[in-house]
Amino acid sequence: MNLTVDKYRLQKEIDELALITEAEPPIVTRVLFSEADLRGRDFVKQLAREAGLVVRADAVGNIFARWEGSDPKLSAVATGSHIDAIPNAGKFDGVVGVLGAIEAIRALKQSGFRPHRSVELIVFTAEEPTRFGIGCLGSRLLSGVWAPQKAAGLRDRDGKSLDEWRQGAGCAGPLESICLPKNHYAAFVELHIEQGPILERENTNIGIVEKIAAPSTLRMQLTGAGGHAGAVLMPDRHDAGLAAAEISLAVEQAVTGTGSPDTVGTTGVFRIEPGAVNSVPCRALLEIDVRDTQVATRDSALAQIEAAAVDICRRRGVALEVDRLNVDPPAICDGSLVETVAAVCRLLEISHRKMISRAYHDTLFMAQICPSTMIFIPCRGGISHRPDEFASPEQIAPGVRVLAQTLSQLTGPPATI
Ligand code: GLV
Ligand code: MN
Ligand code: MN
Numbered sequence: 001m002n003l004t005v006d007k008y009r010l011q012k013e014i015d016e017l018a019l020i021t022e023a024e025p026p027i028v029t030r031v032l033f034s035e036a037d038l039r040g041r042d043f044v045k046q047l048a049r050e051a052g053l054v055v056r057a058d059a060v061g062n063i064f065a066r067w068e069g070s071d072p073k074l075s076a077v078a079t080g081s082h083i084d085a086i087p088n089a090g091k092f093d094g095v096v097g098v099l100g101a102i103e104a105i106r107a108l109k110q111s112g113f114r115p116h117r118s119v120e121l122i123v124f125t126a127e128e129p130t131r132f133g134i135g136c137l138g139s140r141l142l143s144g145v146w147a148p149q150k151a152a153g154l155r156d157r158d159g160k161s162l163d164e165w166r167q168g169a170g171c172a173g174p175l176e177s178i179c180l181p182k183n184h185y186a187a188f189v190e191l192h193i194e195q196g197p198i199l200e201r202e203n204t205n206i207g208i209v210e211k212i213a214a215p216s217t218l219r220m221q222l223t224g225a226g227g228h229a230g231a232v233l234m235p236d237r238h239d240a241g242l243a244a245a246e247i248s249l250a251v252e253q254a255v256t257g258t259g260s261p262d263t264v265g266t267t268g269v270f271r272i273e274p275g276a277v278n279s280v281p282c283r284a285l286l287e288i289d290v291r292d293t294q295v296a297t298r299d300s301a302l303a304q305i306e307a308a309a310v311d312i313c314r315r316r317g318v319a320l321e322v323d324r325l326n327v328d329p330p331a332i333c334d335g336s337l338v339e340t341v342a343a344v345c346r347l348l349e350i351s352h353r354k355m356i357s358r359a360y361h362d363t364l365f366m367a368q369i370c371p372s373t374m375i376f377i378p379c380r381g382g383i384s385h386r387p388d389e390f391a392s393p394e395q396i397a398p399g400v401r402v403l404a405q406t407l408s409q410l411t412g413p414p415a416t417i
Helices: 007-018 035-050 095-110 137-142 148-152 162-168 198-202 240-256 295-316 335-347 393-411
Strands: 028-030 054-057 063-067 076-082 085-089 119-124 185-193 206-212 214-223 264-273 283-292 319-327 352-357 372-377
Touching (some): 007 095, 007 393, 028 035, 035 054, 035 063, 035 095, 063 095, 076 095, 076 393, 095 119, 095 393, 119 137, 137 148, 148 162, 185 335, 198 206, 206 335, 214 295, 240 264, 283 295, 295 319, 335 393, 352 372
Parallel strands (some): 076 185, 185 372
Antiparallel strands (some): 206 372, 214 319, 264 283
16 A cells, blocks of 8 residues: 655644634643634534544543545444643644544545545543643543443533533533443553653664553542731641642652552642631642552552542641542553554554553543554653653654554554454
């Protein structure tokens, strides 16, 4: 098959999407259902339609763009990623897997390939946790890992519900309609930047993901007693900010004490109220991200953090509420799909290695309903979740070629899976 990937067209589209942002470019911020997120979705839907795909969306805004196969009764092969971006992000996280998939489909079409099974691009809603504190919202619901009732209870920091947000964004239908049956897809393959330093350091073009580390998130709300910064003497204080500061240090201590270098913990949200220099903080909100490739060490760190928080707040006379927003298992990718991608890399003479993903992805949940894996490409310095995140057209193009060839093998006649 003669696959021609137009890396400059793809780069132009990545650059265009990066300009749709809530922040000043080159900073990309596209929080779920913000005006920028909605405009970004329109941009992608338009490209998908121009590529001849049939576009629909579900009740939470997951977008599906389908290239109908010659046997539409067969389960489709899916690919895709996300376009939402955390505050102060770059332009490649998620986007490479969405716009790269459209380019892969265009390359396949141009080569004359016609799929037997349908190919479906999925643009997942809220892979990032910014709006509701929970990552992979779209794929959690689509895979049935989260029941609709759980999502119905979600509220953002201002108390606005998921229902209010999704209706405002034009998402129709009940949350119950989102879950897809286990045999709905024959396979799922997600293209993504590595978000780590290994591929660049080893000068390898492609990483094939065998496992995704287990993520978890704690939300802690602390209520102390506020007061005048001059008048309330130190022994009389119940400072929620200081309790929060101690808890953040306890997170570091817990994750560095598991004996595994794979345990990581981040207090990424730290807000104190009322936020006046001359007022003792009366409330604090923490969101704490704890991950590991092994569940046992992740869970022991979580338990240690929760116990430390209870002790710290008791000692300081601060009330504590803890929510485990998510405690997910790791994903084990499908061995035979990993081998299929490795064989494609060999066929295309593209260097590759197998690897673990320390970041989470929608593949974590797609792996629950169909054979799944990921294709990683290098990014500069392994940097991600920062505006200076970078992958060159020359680094992206091999990923798109491997994705296109993999899709052709999984969907082409005769059906190989
Ligand atoms: C995904 O963005 C993650 O935080 O791993
Ligand atoms: Mn991300
Ligand atoms: Mn991502």
